[in-house]
Amino acid sequence: MFGVTILGNNSAIPAFNRHPTAQVVTLNDQLFLLDCGEGTQMQMSRYKIRRSKIHHIFISHLHGDHYFGLIGLLTSMGLMGREQELSIYGPPELADIINLQLKVADTILPFPVAFHTLDKEGVLVDTAKFRVDCFKTIHRIDCWGFIIREKKNPRKIIKEKVLEYDIPAVYYEQLKKGNDYENKQGEIIPNEILTTANKPACSYAYCSDTLYHEGISEKIKNVSLLYHETTYLKDLEEKAKARFHSTTIQAGAIAAKGQVESLLIGHFSSKYEELDSFLTETQTVFSNTAIATEGVTYRIL
């Protein structure tokens, strides 16, 4: 399972029961939190997100609608007795703010927090199962996007076949990599008999607040699912530019130029109650688009 659950899809001021930005990416048994606006911990309870599965939190920038909920989430994790380490990736001042708030409350979290400062584009985490990269967006203050890529073995085991040929489980990893199996009698069982080709690995790019910038299409090139902000409809292109935000048409253009599989749009301005036009406008440029709706999980395929 690879998917993203929307906890908040609104821009700065909460409105029409829409919450500020927060998303949870599920990749098998790992959860990643992308931004953490005010009320994220309540949204997690509402949508039954298992906090203990979160080991990595990524904060795009220090405008409040993207991080004011972080201190509350950390405090609650502590009160609930969390012991596992948590890695937080964000701008350098984030650690100062969190540490000041913990200090004045005379609170020591019962779990280790590793703050990682975002300072250059590139790899943030790289494991056998996934990799996370960051890239710069263009906003009023420093702002980052993130790409989460799953890693997959090229081949998938056919259960009946490995049982039929009596292959010990310790060899499964080799089979997944495409190797043949040699049994005790010296017979070679070709990999093609024991496995099928796996689906290609998928990827999710989270493009937080940004001015329209063509260069971003290169950074998110070919991802399976791109999230791109659309704070305004197309008629407010000038306003979007002045506030370092993007419109529907601009998000669609990035998706098209980046040749992504599909597009998810969000960070809607509080001035809009109805969101239908966001979808129709974006689809004029990039048809495979969906509106980020709170509580909904979008598969990354």
Add this chain to the structure above:
Amino acid sequence: MFGVTILGNNSAIPAFNRHPTAQVVTLNDQLFLLDCGEGTQMQMSRYKIRRSKIHHIFISHLHGDHYFGLIGLLTSMGLMGREQELSIYGPPELADIINLQLKVADTILPFPVAFHTLDKEGVLVDTAKFRVDCFKTIHRIDCWGFIIREKKNPRKIIKEKVLEYDIPAVYYEQLKKGNDYENKQGEIIPNEILTTANKPACSYAYCSDTLYHEGISEKIKNVSLLYHETTYLKDLEEKAKARFHSTTIQAGAIAAKGQVESLLIGHFSSKYEELDSFLTETQTVFSNTAIATEGVTYRIL
């Protein structure tokens, strides 16, 4: 109208759809915000609290469930174009935290904020219509309670009578204070004909997080409505003590000793889903008790 609307009644971890502490006191056309846990701005939208009527915010202490929502509320007030000054009363580090968060966001609020540091017991605000005092509670970190007292003229005008005697409106304030009226003919119209005795002025004491301490009953003596925390039921008195909180029985005892008119209890621990026992236990000590329920406004009489 003098009343208090509960926006959050839960202790540290939000649970069972209960929110962290925040209350709005309405005194005629003034609103006062007492504490501001995470999500307070959303609760204000939900319960139609008019933010523009808030000129004074009081923060009891710097545990997150009492103030993590403040920065979000201030930011949203700014985005909504507020221009009126806002006074914030709280522990000294509160201004540092808020100012740091504004600085990293490169945000300047479009309205003036006056931070008032709580450092000694006594009067915080004193106007013709109301007075607010603070007092110390006993908690793990510095913590304050607040008393809001309305001020009333001793007499109330009888409309038909002032019209009957043709008394100009400019004299009304004198009549309310109990003075007689002398007309152009030199006749004295006695105040008792023109006015009736006003209801006595009422008062609300907000006793935030505290260890049970008999001395608090002196500080909140004779108020109309006392809010006192009851984090735990009576069987957890030891736990309450260890964590600098109070039980039902202890809150009831403070209300009884303080000879208050009525008692409101809240700040319930997240371990309790059902709250009925909080009421029945407290009422064994002080019968005129109500449970602080979110969205409900309690009259201060």
